[in-house]
Amino acid sequence: MSNARKDNICLYIMLLLFGLLMILSACTTESKPIDPTQQQRMSELRKRFKNELGEKYDLSIPAATAAQLKRGAELYPQVCASCHGGRGDGLGKISEGLAGNPTSFTDPEQAAFFSERARLGIIRKGVPGTPMMGWQNVLTEEDIQALYCYIRSLIGQK
Numbered sequence: 001m002s003n004a005r006k007d008n009i010c011l012y013i014m015l016l017l018f019g020l021l022m023i024l025s026a027c028t029t030e031s032k033p034i035d036p037t038q039q040q041r042m043s044e045l046r047k048r049f050k051n052e053l054g055e056k057y058d059l060s061i062p063a064a065t066a067a068q069l070k071r072g073a074e075l076y077p078q079v080c081a082s083c084h085g086g087r088g089d090g091l092g093k094i095s096e097g098l099a100g101n102p103t104s105f106t107d108p109e110q111a112a113f114f115s116e117r118a119r120l121g122i123i124r125k126g127v128p129g130t131p132m133m134g135w136q137n138v139l140t141e142e143d144i145q146a147l148y149c150y151i152r153s154l155i156g157q158k
């Protein structure tokens, strides 16, 4: 085989690999990594909730009713999606450049960091010092629970 031909094949293979890589990276919607500051803040917050809730910290939240999921799906795009993303992957329109990455609700690992009760508490009270405000003065308790059920339903979805 001539050298020129070998070069051509090499180039072809490299282009193919590059193409594959591009396709792969487009398919995996990776949530943004959590930096050490945010990690520490989350750990402290988790400790606070554990202290506050005691045995209740790990109590699960009952399965959602159809009405709750419907209400959650209706509210989510209006109040949460700008940061947490329309699909809950944490990549909302204004997520870029916020202090602290909006959590991905689809990533099972991120979703498991806080207990169910703690996540509900965070929706009520927010995460101090971050753009995640508390919603208890804005939304009714029923709506907050509906939103929790809705984001829980997103775990593991792509």
Ligand code: HEC
Pocket (backbone or CB within 6 Å): 038, 041, 042, 079, 080, 081, 082, 083, 084, 098, 099, 100, 101, 102, 103, 110, 111, 113, 114, 119, 120, 122, 123, 127, 130, 131, 132, 133, 135, 147, 148, 151
């Ligand atoms: C202005 C942007 C913004 C909006 C709007 C927003 N969030 Fe957040 N949210 C964040 C950020 C940023 C964090 C991560 C805070 C940190 O750094 O610890 C977060 C964290 C959370 C967490 C805790 C992390 C976890 O593991 O679950 C929950 C729950 C949550 N948000 C739910 C909601 C819900 C439900 C709504 C709609 C009612 C909402 N958020 C609206 C920015 C936002």
